[in-house]
Amino acid sequence: MFLLPTEEAHTMTDTAERKNPYRLPVDQLKAKSLELRRDIITMLVEAKSGHTGGPMGFADIAATLFFHELVYDPKNPKWPGRDMWFYSMGHMTPIHYSALAEAGYFPLKDLMKFRKLDGHLQGHPSSLDTPGVEVSSGSLGQGLSIAFGAAYGSRIDGHPRRVYALLSDGEHEEGSTWEAAMAAGHYQMDNLCAIVDYNNIQIDGHVEDIMGLAPLGDKYRAFRWNVIEIDGHDIAAILGALDQARRCKGKPTVILARTVMGHPVSFMSDKFEWHGKPPKPEEGDKALAELGTTYAEWSGRLLNN
Ligand SMILES: Cc1ncc(C[n+]2csc(CCOP(=O)(O)OP(=O)(O)O)c2C)c(N)n1
Numbered sequence: 101m102f103l104l105p106t107e108e109a110h111t112m113t114d115t116a117e118r119k120n121p122y123r124l125p126v127d128q129l130k131a132k133s134l135e136l137r138r139d140i141i142t143m144l145v146e147a148k149s150g151h152t153g154g155p156m157g158f159a160d161i162a163a164t165l166f167f168h169e170l171v172y173d174p175k176n177p178k179w180p181g182r183d184m185w186f187y188s189m190g191h192m193t194p195i196h197y198s199a200l201a202e203a204g205y206f207p208l209k210d211l212m213k214f215r216k217l218d219g220h221l222q223g224h225p226s227s228l229d230t231p232g233v234e235v236s237s238g239s240l241g242q243g244l245s246i247a248f249g250a251a252y253g254s255r256i257d258g259h260p261r262r263v264y265a266l267l268s269d270g271e272h273e274e275g276s277t278w279e280a281a282m283a284a285g286h287y288q289m290d291n292l293c294a295i296v297d298y299n300n301i302q303i304d305g306h307v308e309d310i311m312g313l314a315p316l317g318d319k320y321r322a323f324r325w326n327v328i329e330i331d332g333h334d335i336a337a338i339l340g341a342l343d344q345a346r347r348c349k350g351k352p353t354v355i356l357a358r359t360v361m362g363h364p365v366s367f368m369s370d371k372f373e374w375h376g377k378p379p380k381p382e383e384g385d386k387a388l389a390e391l392g393t394t395y396a397e398w399s400g401r402l403l404n405n
């Protein structure tokens with residue numbers, strides 16, 4: 101039997117209660133994505149370093165995954181019955197950590213120690229330090245291979261879990277992504293779902309100007325994938341795509357989610373300059389005002405929970 105390194109053999113009891121612990125409806129998922137965005141801005145102002153734009157753009161997808169779709173137990177991160185997700189885009193930690201904290205993996209106040217020496221939330225995720233982080237990442241292009249391996253192992257095990265590879269558009273410039281795509285198509289890995297944060301932005305410009313990906317859907321179809329294209333800010337569409345992916349048999353699914361970097365903050369939206377910098381305090385105030393709160397209110401919420 102194939103075993104993932106830290107896991108014990110699963111039993112029927114381990115997997116019997118497989119469901120998301122929240123299963124929030126659409127309106128509450130929208131509210132949750134707003135909370136995640138407030139967390140991101142607040143923790144980045146406090147940290148004085150980190151990535152703002154990508155995490156903000158991915159908040160609707162993360163809210164839907166963590167508060168409706170993924171199967172996990174925040175009090176038992178290594179529960180053998182869990183789904184697995186891999187943030188291949190390691191720089192997206194602000195959204196990954198805020199979702200983990202809001203889901204109950206660790207206290208919200210830990211977010212205020214993002215990137216600090218006395219905290220456990222590194223700039224890029226470390227599976228040795230942070231509960232809920234399945235694998236360390238940051239070197240782009242590795243996540244789909246890792247997810248493919250986990251999906252293949254789970255299938256050999258007869259485990260009902262689903263495996264999610266959370267990918268960026270920029271990292272499709274890495275050849276290893278395409279090796280994994282080819283393997284997953286060939287092996288008909290229908291327990292694998294990739295979600296691409298298709299914001300058309302990478303570190304210093306637009307993806308189409310630097311190394312064009314289009315037509316990305318056709319490329320995945322050529323590699324024998326089920327392809328779903330959605331607006332990555334439409335929560336009902338995200339739910340529908342995840343459902344369709346779950347029901348697709350004989351093929352892995354890729355959800356190409358069109359997102360806007362920095363969304364919905366006016367002065368961050370679709371600006372590659374916000375890829376890798378935090379808001380200065382006055383920029384944080386402006387962003388939080390657009391998100392309906394203040395730094396004092398939201399940092400107070402984080403520090404007291
Ligand atoms: C293998 C590798 N090469 C380069 C980098 C440096 N890098 C970090 S983020 C990034 C931009 C990639 O674009 P995308 O992942 O789409 O990021 P977005 O700007 O949309 O958040 C790059 C080149 C890296 N982390 N890993």
Ligand SMILES: [Mg+2]
Nearest residue numbers: 269270301302
């Ligand atoms: Mg991008």
